[in-house]
Amino acid sequence: MLERYFAILERRAKSKYLENKSRMRKLIDRAYEIYSECCFCEHRCGINRREKLGRCRAKLGSIASHFFHYGEEDVLVPSYTIFFSGCTFGCVFCQNYDISQYQAGIYIEPEKMAWIIEGVVGRARNVNWVGGEPTPHLPYILEVLEKCSANLPQVWNSNMYCSMETMDILKYVMDVYLTDFKYGNDGCAERLSKVKNYWEIITRNHEIAYRQGEMIIRHLVMPNHVECCSIPILNWIADNVPEAFVNVMAQYYPTYKAFEYEDINRRITNEEYRKVYSHAVKLGLNLI
């Protein structure tokens, strides 16, 4: 399984953004059009982000940290990871709430970021755009890639609440979608992450991402959310994106505002994890 996985991630002779260098200027122009009436995600604030912050409170290109990450899935490590601040979600249990929910980070000129990325070739296996959430920062990412020539797979590490407009741009530049599939219904998403229409948007984007790149789906098992979230998600994956790789994660711990929500104010039990994992095995998912 792992050999197949390595082969998939590294089978491209060239990263997608290098194949599409000639379109990069057009993609950047399109991204700045979206930026001036923002609809990078399905909140669709419609504001000019040159003038004010949107719901994500993301300042374009605001980078909280960037470093070699050894904590991602084995097959991605070492991953050169760029953490943006701001997020399109307001998860009450966010483990990165200091950067996702508050202003943090500095702007690094795209030329400099491109130079940093070129410097990690041979030492990192990929470039991992994350946050917070990378979606509000897409114009900046494109500007970096325009100036970059590093032949490294680009990883879109996201909650996948992107708009169709964003997905249309990503298809030219991202090689791997590392997705975070959290909820099996809209009610839990609205209560715990403050987003609407979760299921329809996230399943739509997973189907698109499955067609336009490689995909690793992360699912964090949450206490008391096995039946309402974990099981429906795994069933959907089996029915709709069966070849995707799936990481069933057990490391949930209550943090940030989780103590205000009785159902998620504890770690998961062995029993909960076993139930989810064995269901994934029964469905024949590609577990990593």
Ligand code: SF4
């Ligand atoms: S990326 Fe931010 S400003 Fe743009 S639509 Fe989403 S929440 Fe609103």
